[in-house]
Amino acid sequence: FLLDPGIAYPVLAGYPWDSGDQEYVLVNNKCQCVTVTSKFVPSKENPDEEILERNIRILVPLKARENISDPMSPLRTTFVYRMTELCKKCDPVEIELDGEIYQAQQSTSCNEPETCYTYNRDKCYTTTFPFVYHGETKNVQAVLTPASCYAS
Numbered sequence: 001f002l003l004d005p006g007i008a009y010p011v012l013a014g015y016p017w018d019s020g021d022q023e024y025v026l027v028n029n030k031c032q033c034v035t036v037t038s039k040f041v042p043s044k045e046n047p048d049e050e051i052l053e054r055n056i057r058i059l060v061p062l063k064a065r066e067n068i069s070d071p072m073s074p075l076r077t078t079f080v081y082r083m084t085e086l087c088k089k090c091d092p093v094e095i096e097l098d099g100e101i102y103q104a105q106q107s108t109s110c111n112e113p114e115t116c117y118t119y120n121r122d123k124c125y126t127t128t129f130p131f132v133y134h135g136e137t138k139n140v141q142a143v144l145t146p147a148s149c150y151a152s
Helices: none
Strands: 024-029 034-042 050-058 093-097 100-104 126-133 136-143
Touching: none
Parallel strands: none
Antiparallel strands: 024 034, 034 050, 093 100, 126 136
């Protein structure tokens, strides 16, 4: 398709979903089980034109707890998804202004805790539970995601 230099076009920032595919992953939030992809497809109204199609895949964990680190907390019944939170980028990037290098974040809500509906396999989760040994009760810490807590 032709690009007019006087018109701003969307830029797909992401990575290919599959090596032979033109679909790009924009968001892969393992914490909330959401994947957002996009690709250009022929328009149904005008097959000579391409439009940007966006696909949102949400996996709802059926046995998720309100507090994922507490196996005794009640089952979660409400799941909230906000595109602004899913798409935020909190890793600092370097930018150059007037010859000087600055670090900047691409989102303003990075200090707020993220609500997870399942374990993010990149993070270590633990819980404390009462352990009775020879009649004595001690609070013991247990690892809930061993693969991410112990480096191989």
